[in-house]
Amino acid sequence: MATPAYAPTPQPAVLDLYALCEQGASVAGLRKSAIPQMKAALGAIANLYCGHVLRTNRTSMQVATYSGFASEYFSEHDILSEIAASTGIRGAARQKQYLIALTAGLGELLESYPSGAAIRGFGHWQSVNAKQGLFRLTYNLPLAPYFGPQADIQSEADFVV
Amino acid sequence: MDEASLDWTLFRPEPPLCTLIRFSDPHFGSSFVTRDEQWWRKGLPHLPVVNLLTGLFPHSYTYACALAAAFHQIVQHRQSRKVPVTVVHSGDLTSSGKQAEFSTGATFLAHGHYSDTNRLHGLGLDKYGLSGSLLDIPGNHDLWSRGDPKQALSFSTRYGGPYPRRLDTSAVVIYGMDSNRAPNAQHRRANGEIPMDQLGALLGMMRDDRKAGRVVIVTLHHPVQMTAESAPKLAGKEILFLKDRDKIARSLRENGACVVLAGHVHQPQWTRATPGSPLQYVAGSACQSGAKPQFWILDLYPDEVIHHSMVYPPNAVSFFPDPDTQGRASFEVSP
Numbered sequence: 001m002a003t004p005a006y007a008p009t010p011q012p013a014v015l016d017l018y019a020l021c022e023q024g025a026s027v028a029g030l031r032k033s034a035i036p037q038m039k040a041a042l043g044a045i046a047n048l049y050c051g052h053v054l055r056t057n058r059t060s061m062q063v064a065t066y067s068g069f070a071s072e073y074f075s076e077h078d079i080l081s082e083i084a085a086s087t088g089i090r091g092a093a094r095q096k097q098y099l100i101a102l103t104a105g106l107g108e109l110l111e112s113y114p115s116g117a118a119i120r121g122f123g124h125w126q127s128v129n130a131k132q133g134l135f136r137l138t139y140n141l142p143l144a145p146y147f148g149p150q151a152d153i154q155s156e157a158d159f160v161v
Numbered sequence: 162m163d164e165a166s167l168d169w170t171l172f173r174p175e176p177p178l179c180t181l182i183r184f185s186d187p188h189f190g191s192s193f194v195t196r197d198e199q200w201w202r203k204g205l206p207h208l209p210v211v212n213l214l215t216g217l218f219p220h221s222y223t224y225a226c227a228l229a230a231a232f233h234q235i236v237q238h239r240q241s242r243k244v245p246v247t248v249v250h251s252g253d254l255t256s257s258g259k260q261a262e263f264s265t266g267a268t269f270l271a272h273g274h275y276s277d278t279n280r281l282h283g284l285g286l287d288k289y290g291l292s293g294s295l296l297d298i299p300g301n302h303d304l305w306s307r308g309d310p311k312q313a314l315s316f317s318t319r320y321g322g323p324y325p326r327r328l329d330t331s332a333v334v335i336y337g338m339d340s341n342r343a344p345n346a347q348h349r350r351a352n353g354e355i356p357m358d359q360l361g362a363l364l365g366m367m368r369d370d371r372k373a374g375r376v377v378i379v380t381l382h383h384p385v386q387m388t389a390e391s392a393p394k395l396a397g398k399e400i401l402f403l404k405d406r407d408k409i410a411r412s413l414r415e416n417g418a419c420v421v422l423a424g425h426v427h428q429p430q431w432t433r434a435t436p437g438s439p440l441q442y443v444a445g446s447a448c449q450s451g452a453k454p455q456f457w458i459l460d461l462y463p464d465e466v467i468h469h470s471m472v473y474p475p476n477a478v479s480f481f482p483d484p485d486t487q488g489r490a491s492f493e494v495s496p
Contacts, residue, residue, distance in 0.1 A: 017476050040222075044226060047230050048278075086221075088196060120476055143480075
């Protein structure tokens with residue numbers, strides 16, 4: 001079997017999603033049984049950003065977030081809609097509770113990583129003011145590092161365009 | 162292998178004949194977005210009984226959107242390198258064969274679903290010009306509602322015969338079989354059967370391809386080869402199996418099938434070609450709730466497959482190539 005001549009760029013630190021959800025659930029007063037739902041919601045929000053990067057023909061983007069995961073591209077209402085679509089939760093208050101939980105969990109875990117850490121599949125996160133839900137997200141298409149050097153050249157060309 | 166890669170140049174300098182993106186068992190429910198907070202979404206996936214019940218779960222919105230996101234990245238990469246892409250879906254498009262479920266699945270494949278925030282989630286085969294490059298066959302779940310004429314119409318519209326279906330690309334020939342023809346008692350146990358006339362027709366069609374030295378791939382819902390360890394069992398007895406699978410595997414091998422693609426058991430695996438069976442890839446469930454989502458990327462060459470298993474790891478929110486499963490497997494094109 002051939003051995004790759006390069007490896008995807010290593011991430012400095014990768015957050016433990018279970019710990020993120022567990023800590024967030026504890027802060028927001030959710031039961032542990034909500035953890036799979038929280039993870040599904042986080043995945044749905046990540047897909048939202050993935051779709052945006054794909055539509056713009058880029059492989060990455062940098063954005064400042066508020067309310068945890070909202071940004072200039074996606075309002076808090078968009079984020080709550082994704083929570084609803086992925087979990088089936090209808091009530092706005094409970095949707096918001098999940099958003100608070102995810103934001104709090106992310107903020108708590110990032111306290112240990114002043115230079116930021118990655119959510120695998122959802123880019124690199126750095127806390128700006130976690131208590132106010134402010135973060136800096138560097139989103140990279142999850143598969144871009146796996147396509148090899150040619151893919152990097154292509155992505156630069158895309159940026160020029 | 163330490164790190165995974167979707168770059169074929171690490172294995173061979175030339176591009177593949179085509180890239181097969183092949184998935185199975187998405188089990189689409191009647192609504193693309195999750196409309197209700199079902200009780201089983203919370204605790205049940207953690208209970209030991211889950212293996213017996215997972216077949217009942219519909220798709221997961223999050224997994225389906227992640228599948229679409231991964232699909233777009235792969236197709237855009239391969240198409241930008243002029244590598245033809247073919248898509249193979251090997252059954253159980255729906256959770257229980259209802260009209261609304263067929264509609265959800267068909268829309269996801271061809272175009273996409275608009276979410277409440279007006280964003281499109283789907284494979285978008287139409288957009289990529291891949292509608293004619295899809296081979297789609299039925300699974301046992303797609304037949305669950307066949308007793309209701311209204312629901313059965315959806316099945317026959319999408320999966321009506323004749324079989325085998327044939328997808329002829331410039332590089333390969335792919336045949337699709339209907340392995341869900343078992344008598345009712347067996348069908349209820351999710352066991353499969355291929356009628357002799359369907360198998361005979363396939364072998365006859367393959368004969369010409371074999372003479373032309375073409376790469377022949379056969380897809381069906383039920384695997385033709387299972388190891389003793391991986392075969393699903395209930396009370397010590399194997400379940401979900403294909404009747405006479407050893408004979409069928411041998412016939413396929415002897416008549417020139419290079420690769421077999423299957424699904425059904427929700428356990429991704431691959432087995433090398435042997436004198437009694439072709440090289441086989443079994444896909445897991447692509448996006449079912451409670452499952453460990455998986456699909457395959459197969460870069461096809463005239464003499465081998467470079468394969469990548471795409472998985473949704475527990476500590477991630479996207480599909481990634483599994484470094485432990487990436488590799489290559491050779492096959493012979495019969496003279």
